[in-house]
Amino acid sequence: xxxxxxxxxxxxxxxxxxxxxxxxxxxxxxxxxxxxxxxxxxxxxxxxxxxxxxxxxxxxxxxxxxxxxxxxxxxxxxxxxxxxxxxxxxxxxxxxxxxxxxxxxxxxxxxxxxxxxxxxxxxxxxxxxxxxxxxxxxxxxxxxxxxxxxxxxxxxxxxxxxxxxxxxxxxxxxxxxxxxxxxxxxxxxxxxxxxxxxxxxxxxxxxxxxxxxxxxxxxxxxxxxxxxxxxxxxxxxxxxxxxxxxxxxxxxxxxxxxxxxxxxxxxxxxxxxxxxxxxxxxxxxxxxxxxxxxxxxxxxxxxxxxxxxxxxxxxxxxxxxxxxxxxxxxxxxxxxxxxxxxxxxxxxxxxxxxxxxxx
Amino acid sequence: xxxxxxxxxxxxxxxxxxxxxxxxxxxxxxxxxxxxxxxxxxxxxxxxxxxxxxxxxxxxxxxxxxxxxxxxxxxxxxxxxxxxxxxxxxxxxxxxxxxxxxxxxxxxxxxxxxxxxxxxxxxxxxxxxxxxxxxxxxxxxxxxxxxxxxxxxxxxxxxxxxxxxxxxxxxxxxxxxxxxxxxxxxxxxxxxxxxxxxxxxxxxxxxxxxxxxxxxxxxxxxxxxxxxxxxxxxxxxxxxxxxxxxxxxxxxxxxxxxxxxxxxxxxxxxxxxxxxxxxxxxxxxxxxxxxxxxxxxxxxxxxxxxxxxxxxxxxxxxxxxxxxxxxxxxxxxxxxxxxxxxxxxxxxxxxxxxxxxxxxxxxxxxxxxxxxxxxxxxxxxxxxxxxxxxxxxxxxxxxxxxxxxxxxxxxxxxxxxxxxxxxxxxxxxxxxxxxxxxx
Numbered sequence: 047x048x049x050x051x052x053x054x055x056x057x058x059x060x061x062x063x064x065x066x067x068x069x070x071x072x073x074x075x076x077x078x079x080x081x082x083x084x085x086x087x088x089x090x091x092x093x094x095x096x097x098x099x100x101x102x103x104x105x106x107x108x109x110x111x112x113x114x115x116x117x118x119x120x121x122x123x124x125x126x127x128x129x130x131x132x133x134x135x136x137x138x139x140x141x142x143x144x145x146x147x148x149x150x151x152x153x154x155x156x157x158x159x160x161x162x163x164x165x166x167x168x169x170x171x172x173x174x175x176x177x178x179x180x181x182x183x184x185x186x187x188x189x190x191x192x193x194x195x196x197x198x199x200x201x202x203x204x205x206x207x208x209x210x211x212x213x214x215x216x217x218x219x220x221x222x223x224x225x226x227x228x229x230x231x232x233x234x235x236x237x238x239x240x241x242x243x244x245x246x247x248x249x250x251x252x253x254x255x256x257x258x259x260x261x262x263x264x265x266x267x268x269x270x271x272x273x274x275x276x277x278x279x280x281x282x283x284x285x286x287x288x289x290x291x292x293x294x295x296x297x298x299x300x301x302x303x304x305x306x307x308x309x310x311x312x313x314x315x316x317x318x319x320x321x322x323x324x325x326x327x328x329x330x331x332x333x334x335x336x337x338x339x340x341x342x343x344x345x346x347x348x349x350x351x352x353x354x355x356x357x358x359x360x361x362x363x364x365x366x367x368x369x370x371x372x373x374x375x376x377x378x379x380x381x382x383x384x385x386x387x388x389x390x391x392x393x394x395x396x397x398x399x400x401x402x403x404x405x
Numbered sequence: 406x407x408x409x410x411x412x413x414x415x416x417x418x419x420x421x422x423x424x425x426x427x428x429x430x431x432x433x434x435x436x437x438x439x440x441x442x443x444x445x446x447x448x449x450x451x452x453x454x455x456x457x458x459x460x461x462x463x464x465x466x467x468x469x470x471x472x473x474x475x476x477x478x479x480x481x482x483x484x485x486x487x488x489x490x491x492x493x494x495x496x497x498x499x500x501x502x503x504x505x506x507x508x509x510x511x512x513x514x515x516x517x518x519x520x521x522x523x524x525x526x527x528x529x530x531x532x533x534x535x536x537x538x539x540x541x542x543x544x545x546x547x548x549x550x551x552x553x554x555x556x557x558x559x560x561x562x563x564x565x566x567x568x569x570x571x572x573x574x575x576x577x578x579x580x581x582x583x584x585x586x587x588x589x590x591x592x593x594x595x596x597x598x599x600x601x602x603x604x605x606x607x608x609x610x611x612x613x614x615x616x617x618x619x620x621x622x623x624x625x626x627x628x629x630x631x632x633x634x635x636x637x638x639x640x641x642x643x644x645x646x647x648x649x650x651x652x653x654x655x656x657x658x659x660x661x662x663x664x665x666x667x668x669x670x671x672x673x674x675x676x677x678x679x680x681x682x683x684x685x686x687x688x689x690x691x692x693x694x695x696x697x698x699x700x701x702x703x704x705x706x707x708x709x710x711x712x713x714x715x716x717x718x719x720x721x722x723x724x725x726x727x728x729x730x731x732x733x734x735x736x737x738x739x740x741x742x743x744x745x746x747x748x749x750x751x752x753x754x755x756x757x758x759x760x761x762x763x764x765x766x767x768x769x770x771x772x773x774x775x776x777x778x779x780x781x782x783x784x785x786x787x788x789x790x791x792x793x794x795x796x797x798x799x800x801x802x803x804x805x806x807x808x809x810x811x812x813x814x815x816x817x818x819x820x821x822x823x824x825x826x827x828x829x830x831x832x833x834x835x836x837x838x839x840x841x842x843x844x
Contacts (some may be wrong), residue, residue, distance in 0.1 A: 123493035123646045125824070145415065158637025162433065172423045173647040217643055 082131035106274035149223035159203030174221030296335030301353035424656025449676035610788035632730030711841030718780025753778035
């Protein structure tokens with residue numbers, strides 16, 4: 047399907063991971079999910095999910111609600127156990143790893159509302175093995191880094207949701223974990239705090255941390271991640287370097303700008319061309335595979351349209367996601383149906399699954 | 406298939422201790438904790454003073470005692486002296502005591518057991534001339550009344566000595582013996598206990614069982630509410646990535662248990678002080694010396710038994726409450742799922758109360774070995790009755806075994822329950838969680 051970029055080979059649409067996509071030496075330094083299966087009653091949450099996440103990368107983990115992202119992260123944390131498959135970090139089975147290897151920011155935000163911020167950061171730091179003094183020092187350093195040192199003595203319940211989210215992020219990183227699992231870290235934050243948190247995450251990456259970023263915000267992934275995976279119905283749809291994933295569909299985008307008063311509606315009539323963002327003096331076009339950008343430029347010149355701007359770009363990640371999955375990332379994924387042969391249990395009201403098991 | 410590598414290294418310590426410390430600190434600093442400490446202390450003091458209150462209200466109660474003696478003369482003499490002495494010294498009206506001379510000891514024993522008499526006094530004279538009395542107490546006969554009977558028997562013996570045994574003054578006075586037997590209840594037919602000890606143990610048992618039941622139920626609900634609140638506030642999502650279910654469950658039980666123990670001491674100290682000052686208060690209220698010294702029943706072994714039954718009983722119930730708390734998404738939903746546990750505790754409490762007042766002795770004996778009830782019932786038997794050493798060992802053994810089993814099951818339910826949101830956990834789901842928490 048797509049070419050490797052030296053880090054890994056892309057998997058094809060709806061194809062399961064093939065394993066052994068890294069040279070052995072790199073594999074030893076990666077977080078490798080290999081053929082994970084997980085089923086809740088009659089729902090197949092993970093269906094052979096395979097990923098290889100290079101050490102020290104910020105890795106975008108994309109999927110609609112119900113695609114299996116949270117289940118994958120819970121298996122990594124040891125909260126759930128896979129029915130089959132393996133998960134290794136640096137070649138070591140994840141269940142042999144210390145719990146402090148992981149830092150986790152769950153999508154569902156929550157803190158002890160009556161406990162002071164400093165007390166709870168120290169509490170979580172100590173659970174991960176930090177001595178009390180060191181936990182307090184690190185917590186204060188992080189609070190200062192996020193420009194909220196005065197939060198230390200305030201109760202979490204007194205803070206806004208956005209600020210609670212920052213505190214929860216600190217609870218995930220206070221013990222300096224090797225791998226960070228961040229589930230929708232930017233949701234609910236104001237633009238200033240988004241920038242602060244982005245800087246903090248990039249800083250952690252610069253310190254060699256491996257960061258898995260699960261989010262629906264495609265522009266965030268495009269801005270921050272070096273490699274990504276798109277999963278759907280518990281399977282890996284595609285994974286690899288961001289640039290290769292974006293080019294994997296064979297589509298291209300063209301941005302064409304002219305003078306006000308000049309109509310660009312004719313662009314939608316060109317063969318293999320679709321208008322994705324119309325504007326008063328500019329248009330963004332999606333080109334089918336095989337349609338050359340030059341054809342758009344030639345058509346404009348043939349119509350004597352004054353061209354002020356012409357740009358050929360990769361498709362957006364959102365376009366790629368819709369192309370490969372069939373719907374936007376912020377909609378629910380229909381969960382994978384269970385094969386007829388395995389439908390051996392009667393459906394009862396009790397036979398439900400944990401909330402968003404595969405979310 | 407997945408292979409079976411070694412499990413994640415999650416030793417119990419230090420994380421259990423860290424969780425326990427947080428639970429303890431948060432609990433003892435909370436206003437509800439302070440408020441419940443004050444309320445329970447007041448309740449314990451009230452229960453401690455109940456004998457005085459009952460005595461004040463109950464001055465006109467009539468107590469019927471049957472008297473059976475070796476010979477008719479001794480029986481008539483005893484009836485006459487007891488009636489005369491007790492009607493004037495027992496602080497009640499002349500109708501407070503009714504004595505009836507009977508001849509058939511077995512029939513009288515049955516009558517006491519069935520409640521037709523409040524008690525029966527059996528008088529015998531040994532070859533040396535000394536009088537021996539056995540007092541068979543029925544249900545509901547207060548400890549103070551038993552003590553009055555003891556005073557009456559002393560009067561019978563003394564007057565017999567002065568009138569019959571020693572008219573010349575050569576024979577020394579031999580105080581009578583008085584053995585008290587429970588005519589009903591778990592100790593029916595048991596070894597004799599001193600009247601004052603029976604009285605104080607019954608009073609102590611009442612106070613302590615009430616406190617035991619209330620605190621175990623309240624602390625158990627603290628555990629359940631704590632787990633449910635962690636789910637409701639979603640902090641659970643962070644917790645389960647930072648500590649194992651075993652560390653979280655045990656830490657919560659230990660932390661809240663310690664907070665409970667501190668409150669316990671804060672409740673017991675004023676209650677014990679209230680018991681200690683009962684006699685002077687009773688005398689000041691004109692109840693004479695009819696109030697027994699209740700603390701005479703307290704021994705180191707008694708305290709050890711009470712402490713151990715509290716700790717083990719709380720642990721057993723708290724583990725179940727922790728599992729129950731993990732199955733609900735909101736604290737408000739807790740009452741429904743906690744109700745069966747509360748009923749289980751209430752059943753044990755009722756049996757303990759029955760054991761204190763007598764009746765259903767066979768069933769109570771069995772109930773005293775059942776782990777969910779033994780903290781209440783076996784402790785009550787220890788308080789007012791006779792317990793063989795093997796019975797105690799068996800009760801403790803079964804309790805410890807149950808705690809181990811329940812802990813394993815509770816941790817499995819908790820592991821699955823903390824991930825459940827917005828669902829009503831039915832029996833099938835709970836069973837599946839026990840069999841495979843990750844399913």
